[in-house]
Each structure stands twice: as structure tokens, then as C-alpha cells.
Amino acid sequence: MTDLTQKQVRERIAARLASRHRKEKLFRGLGIASIAFGVLAVLVLFTDIISKGHSAFLQTDIQLEVTYDPAELGIDKIDEESLAWANFDGVIRASLRERFPDVSGRRDKRELYTLVSNGAGFELRKRLQDNPELLGKTETLWFNADDDVDTYIKSLSKSDDGFLGRTSEQKVVWVQALRESGELKKRFNTTFFTNGDSREPEQAGIRAALVGSLFTLLVTLVLSFPIGVAAAIYLEEFAPKNRWTDLIEVNINNLAAVPSIVFGLLGLAIFINFFEMPRSAPLVGGLVLTLMTLPTIIISSRASLKSVPPSIREAAMGMGASRMQVVLHHVLPLAMPGMLTGAIIGMAQALGETAPLLMIGMVAFIVDVPHGITDPSTVLPVQIFLWADSPERAFVERTSAAIMVLLAVLITMNTCAVWLRKKLERRW
Amino acid sequence: MNNRSASKTVLASALAALTIAASSAALAARDHISIVGSSTVYPFTTVVAERFSRATQFKTPVVESTGTGGGMKLFCQGVGGNTADITGASRRIKQSELEMCHGNGVDVVEVQIGFDGIVLANAKTSKPFELSRKDIFLALAKDVPNPDGSETLVANPYKTWKDVNPTLPATKIEVLGPPPTSGTRDAFAELAMEGGCKKFDWIAAKKSSDKNAYKAICHNVREDGAYVEAGENDNLIVNKLVASPDALGIFGFSFLDQNADKVQGSVIEGQEPTFESIADNSYPVSRPLFVYVKKAHVEVVPGIKQFLAELTNERAWGEEGYLADKGMISLPDAKRREVASNVRKLNSLTNLAAK
Numbered sequence A: 001m002t003d004l005t006q007k008q009v010r011e012r013i014a015a016r017l018a019s020r021h022r023k024e025k026l027f028r029g030l031g032i033a034s035i036a037f038g039v040l041a042v043l044v045l046f047t048d049i050i051s052k053g054h055s056a057f058l059q060t061d062i063q064l065e066v067t068y069d070p071a072e073l074g075i076d077k078i079d080e081e082s083l084a085w086a087n088f089d090g091v092i093r094a095s096l097r098e099r100f101p102d103v104s105g106r107r108d109k110r111e112l113y114t115l116v117s118n119g120a121g122f123e124l125r126k127r128l129q130d131n132p133e134l135l136g137k138t139e140t141l142w143f144n145a146d147d148d149v150d151t152y153i154k155s156l157s158k159s160d161d162g163f164l165g166r167t168s169e170q171k172v173v174w175v176q177a178l179r180e181s182g183e184l185k186k187r188f189n190t191t192f193f194t195n196g197d198s199r200e201p202e203q204a205g206i207r208a209a210l211v212g213s214l215f216t217l218l219v220t221l222v223l224s225f226p227i228g229v230a231a232a233i234y235l236e237e238f239a240p241k242n243r244w245t246d247l248i249e250v251n252i253n254n255l256a257a258v259p260s261i262v263f264g265l266l267g268l269a270i271f272i273n274f275f276e277m278p279r280s281a282p283l284v285g286g287l288v289l290t291l292m293t294l295p296t297i298i299i300s301s302r303a304s305l306k307s308v309p310p311s312i313r314e315a316a317m318g319m320g321a322s323r324m325q326v327v328l329h330h331v332l333p334l335a336m337p338g339m340l341t342g343a344i345i346g347m348a349q350a351l352g353e354t355a356p357l358l359m360i361g362m363v364a365f366i367v368d369v370p371h372g373i374t375d376p377s378t379v380l381p382v383q384i385f386l387w388a389d390s391p392e393r394a395f396v397e398r399t400s401a402a403i404m405v406l407l408a409v410l411i412t413m414n415t416c417a418v419w420l421r422k423k424l425e426r427r428w
Numbered sequence B: 001m002n003n004r005s006a007s008k009t010v011l012a013s014a015l016a017a018l019t020i021a022a023s024s025a026a027l028a029a030r031d032h033i034s035i036v037g038s039s040t041v042y043p044f045t046t047v048v049a050e051r052f053s054r055a056t057q058f059k060t061p062v063v064e065s066t067g068t069g070g071g072m073k074l075f076c077q078g079v080g081g082n083t084a085d086i087t088g089a090s091r092r093i094k095q096s097e098l099e100m101c102h103g104n105g106v107d108v109v110e111v112q113i114g115f116d117g118i119v120l121a122n123a124k125t126s127k128p129f130e131l132s133r134k135d136i137f138l139a140l141a142k143d144v145p146n147p148d149g150s151e152t153l154v155a156n157p158y159k160t161w162k163d164v165n166p167t168l169p170a171t172k173i174e175v176l177g178p179p180p181t182s183g184t185r186d187a188f189a190e191l192a193m194e195g196g197c198k199k200f201d202w203i204a205a206k207k208s209s210d211k212n213a214y215k216a217i218c219h220n221v222r223e224d225g226a227y228v229e230a231g232e233n234d235n236l237i238v239n240k241l242v243a244s245p246d247a248l249g250i251f252g253f254s255f256l257d258q259n260a261d262k263v264q265g266s267v268i269e270g271q272e273p274t275f276e277s278i279a280d281n282s283y284p285v286s287r288p289l290f291v292y293v294k295k296a297h298v299e300v301v302p303g304i305k306q307f308l309a310e311l312t313n314e315r316a317w318g319e320e321g322y323l324a325d326k327g328m329i330s331l332p333d334a335k336r337r338e339v340a341s342n343v344r345k346l347n348s349l350t351n352l353a354a355k
Helices: A006-057 A080-085 A088-099 A106-113 A120-130 A147-156 A169-180 A207-238 A243-255 A260-274 A282-306 A310-318 A323-351 A355-359 A380-388 A394-424 B002-025 B042-055 B068-075 B095-103 B133-140 B183-197 B201-209 B211-219 B234-243 B253-258 B275-279 B304-311 B333-345
Strands: A058-067 A138-144 A184-188 B034-037 B062-064 B086-089 B108-123 B143-145 B153-155 B175-177 B227-229 B248-252 B263-265 B286-294
Touching (some): A058 A147, A080 A120, A106 A169, A120 A138, A147 A184, A207 A243, A207 A282, A243 A282, A380 A394, B034 B042, B042 B304, B108 B183, B108 B275, B234 B248, B234 B263, B253 B263
Antiparallel strands (some): A058 A138, A058 A184, B108 B263
16 A cells, blocks of 8 residues: 555555445436436326316306296295295296297106206205396206216216216207207306305315315414424423433334324314214314324424534523523524424425324214304315215316315415425525 | 515414414304215215205205214214215114114114116226125135035136037136225125125025124135225226226216116126116015115204105106116115105114014
8 A cells, every 4th residue: 555656545445446436326327217207106196186187177057048937936925934935946947848848758858957056946046036126037057967978078088988877868969959059068166166065066175175285274374483483492492301201202213103083083083082072073173283283283393402512592692682582583593494394394284184084083974164163164175085986977176176185285384384395594 | 575475474373363263263153064984875875965956955965985884883882973874885783883883872863865786897998797695606706616626715716618518619817906995895795795695505504503704704805816806986997997907896877878889787687787677576686775864853953854855856866867867776766655655754763674
């Protein structure tokens, strides 16, 4: 080693250089390959979901000329009581009979009536309630088609024959007639964003689940963020290092890995059975999810507190600040971006949970959009699960569409996390 | 920065206080009906719930799908705002469950709402199966009678359908079905497998002598891979059937009805699964569907009476009602009238013998 000339050194390096370059390339290649694998998986997932779900954003509608005939409705004035009694389905049926006057026979007529959604009568009722002057008049309106018709129309764009399913040959003739005359069109599906769940796919929407998710997350955030941050600050800045704090630390790390269903069981036992809080309420859901996300928030908050350099604390102490002043004025603002990121990641995790909600009754059929944290409600992932389990064919595309909405919410939240960190971060 | 974080803390604590205030308000009486129970009855109770709330001023009932047994547990827990008002069941209430209800002071009203058929289906790309319940039992039971004719049991030796019955195709036995926690599986074991099992006289004789052994022989499903537990999601089973044309799947009739372009039901004992054959009881694998109502809640929770009226209305459970559209099979006319009058009078169920 001692008497190597420069030339010899260069030779030795040159001899190993090729192999070193090869290893370097291989190492980078492995990294690129793993990223490519991840991207591929995401691409497959997205193509699958989008190809199945995009059609749910369009809904087949049928145009009908309806007459608010007092005789057919069975009412002569508009008030709460007569609206409840009025036969709006009769009006829809009459206008369908008028459109297809050749249809006779009980069976055929029944078949004809199933062209439009059975929610059409309720839509009509709402319209008359809002515009009482329409009584006795005629107008042209668009109604949602029945889900069987909708599925048939959508399958036509994929193959020539289309999926008949429960649609009879006769119905296809009517549908074609409507299509040729422009009385049947695919329009943007606003119902999907304005309605709660429904057993009729054409009337089902994600509004109730989305609002339920927001209420649940609000409760979770309001509780878990302050509690988590306070716990982290105490443990990191004030607590003495002894056996007790070690024990607490081990337990927090343990809790972060407990399966979420366990928190659901705990919630059922404590919040519902002991405190007698209502079942299926976002309040209880939020409490359970708080328990679940607390460890995540505490751990990430402690990590970001740790990353604040000790020189900051020492300088503040040196200027005569109390320990509380040091934390509140100097350490906390610097650690905030990391804490917020941790909180948002914890929230995103909570948004995707279904298992702990099963036990507390949030896996339920909810039609009414909740108005507060104690109204019965469900959350987005549960809605996806319930639709995936429904027999109706038209729910397949709605399931994928709901996944798309959930992904959009998640992407927004994670973008916020990145943006917040970029904005608030300080480098030394 | 410090001012901002201080105001944040104030905001957070204000919100937390709000949460706590709201929680005490929530303990007041419930104003919506709470329904739990079978996932098979869920599609039907939800439709009624939706129609009911649209036609009346009441809030939409909250319907949870907890499974028949889980629903009974929640339902029989007691009387009060935190217990369910109604539970759905894809089988009749058990004596033990009824006793649990009575023990907790719960009086129940039984409402049979209709029938559900269980089908064994395969992909449309293959030929439909024609099976008897005996074939089903021999193909799927854990232990079967010794093929040599002696009255002993052997571990199921059959590998292909042809081994079970020479008229069947020589494809591997592969059946996708629900796990043991499912009511569909219970009903399948009871109706299809036990139905075939009883055809062996010496096993049928055991029913009176050794009931447990009889049940074990007839209900235990083989665990050597021929029966695949495919989870509770029937849509998943339908999709798997399309992917593997040789397999059969077990699920509810409504899924067959909705996926008629992909799968076909097997003919069982000469009967195809159709609305008509299930309603007139000629299709052998069908089961009754029930809902049970808590009598003490009828006057307390608003809307239960009206909900029951909607459920037992001809436009709902009639032969051409909207429940039939969802795949439920109606009761015969006379039975419907009987159940409806029973519901109007709110006669409670005291023991199971009085069926």
C-alpha cells in the first residue's frame, strides 16, 4: 500500500471502475423499477375504476308531456293534505299512455309504466308544491329513466346488441322510438350529487354519505388535533424521562398498530352502551376515529417537535423566556407544518375507515342528508361497500363513481398537506 | 404567529365544547325508526323505508345490515331508545332467541313478508346443470354414505360431478358459496343439503335417535377445497362464475334475476328457479323471510304503525308490488291476508309452535 505510484493507483481504480459503474446503474435501475411498479399499479387501478365509473356521471332521461289534471290527481286545491293524497303516478302513467296510445292490456301497460323511474311522481309533487299555479296546465319535463332502461342505453355504446337483462323486447321498441324522436337523452347526472342513498339506482346519490363523512371528520379533527398536539408537547418538552413515560410511549406506539375494528368495539361499549349516545351518529363515529387517529397524530407531532433544533430553545431560555413561552412562541410555530401534515394524513386514514363504524351502526341505509353530528348518517367508504353489495346492475357503475369521488377528496386532502408544509416550512 | 396559534386554540376548544353540548342533546328520544337484521331482508326493508318516508312526513328509517343472528341480539337487548325497533330475519326466530327477548321484557310481533329462493348457478357460457338435492348433498357434504352401500360414512371421495351422478358432466366439483356466518349458507344447508341427506333412510332414521349426529352429517360442508368460501358479496360470486365456467355458485334469487345475461340457475329436481316456481313452492330451495317488531316501541317511536301498513300493503308485498320488482317472492293471497290482519292487531308471538 505504501509505495504505490500514481500510475498504479490509476490502474487499480480503472480495473474496478466498470464494475462500480455497473453496480451504480443496477441500483438506480432497481429504484426506477420499483417506482414504475407503483405507477403501473396506480394506473391499472385508475383505468379500472374510471372505465367502470365514468358512465355513472351521465343519466338517461325521458321527456314527457305531463298535464296537471285535477281529475287525474284527485285534488281541487293545493295544500299540504291534498298534495299528500294526490295521485302523481297517475299523471305520469297517463302521459306515458298518451305517448304510446297503441299499448293495451294490463300487462303491457305495467311494462310501459316502468320506463320512467318510480321517483318521477315525487319530482312532480315537488314541482307542483313549488309552483301551485301549474294546476290544470300542461308542460314538458325530463324525468329519470328506470335503471334497467339506463343500463340498456349505456350498454348500447359498448356493443351493438346491448345488455337486455330484465328489459323486454317490447320495451326496447319503445326505448328506440323515444331515442329516435329525441325524447330520450343522456344528461349529466345531478341526482348523484344531490341525493342520499336510494334503493333505486337512478335516484341514488352520495350527498348523505359525503356530508356524513365531513361531519365525522370534523368531530375527529376538533378532538384529535388539540388532544394529540397537547399530549405530544407535554411528552416531548416537559415530561421527565422515566419508566412511566417510557411505558406511555410504548403504549402509544402499540395503539397505532391496533386493528381498527377494536376501536369500534370499544366505541360500542363505552359511547353507546355506557354513555347512551345515539347509534349511527357522526358524533360517535368521530369519537371512535379520534381514538384511532390519536396515536398517529401524537407520533408525528413528537417527531416534528424533535426536529426543531435545540439552539432555538436555548436562545429563548437565554433571553429569559419561561418554558411555556419557549414552547408556545418558538417551538410550536416551527413544528406546526409537520404536525399539520401528520394530522391531515391521520384524517385521510380516518376518511377511509369502515371497520370501526360497523359496530356503532354507521354501516346503514341512510336516505336523509344529515343536518348535524347527531343525525343518523353514514360515510363514503361505507356507501361504496353497500353499493358493491347491491344486486341491481346499475349500482356497479355507481360504486366506481363513488370511489372516484372518495379518491378526489383524498387527493385534495393530501395536496393540502403538501401545500401547507411547503408554505409554512422553515429551513436552517 | 403566536397570536394566530392562540386564537386557533380558542377556536378548537370552543368547537370541542359545542361537541359535548350537542352530545347531551342527542340523548333525547329518537325520532326515526331503527331497523337491523338479515342482509337478505335488507334490500326489501330499505325499499319500504324509502317509499314510506317519501309518502309520509316521517323521517326515513335507518336500516342496518347486521345479519339475522346479529340483528336478533341487538333487537332482543331490551326496550329503549338505543335498541332497534324492527329486525329482519331470513329464517324464523329461534326458541332461544325468543326466550332471550322475553327475558329482557321484549314482546315481539312476527311478520312473514315473503320468500327468497336460493339458486345454484353457473356461467351462461356452459351448459345448465340438472341436479337433485341428493346430488347436491353428495357433492358438498363433508362425510357421505359409503358408496359400497353399507351404512357407514366415509370422507367425501367425489372429485367430479360424474362421480356423484353418471348423468352429470365430468367436470371438477367446484362450488363458490357464502361463509358459515351467512343466513344464506344456513338456509342452503337446511333446505338443499338436508333435503338430499334425508333421502338416505338410515340417516333420516337418526333424526329421532341422535339429532346432533343427524345435523352434523347433513349440514357439514366439505373442507377439502371443493366448496370455496367466497365471502358475503354475491356480486363477487357472480363475477367469479363468469371467469371460471366450470364452477357453480350459491346466492339469492334476486342476484340471478339481475344478472340473467351472465349466469343461469341450475334446475333442481326438475324445477327451474323462477318467480312462479318459488312462489308455488315447487322449487325446493326457498326460505321464508320475516321481520320482527318490538311491540313496546310501536306507540313510542313515531311511524312504526305506518311503516308496517306500508310493508303489508298490496302495492309493496303483493304479487305485482315493488318488492317483487326487487326479487322478493310474494306469499300466497290467503297467507298475506292472515299476516296483515295479525299485524293490524299487533298480536305478539308467545311461542313458536303456533305457526
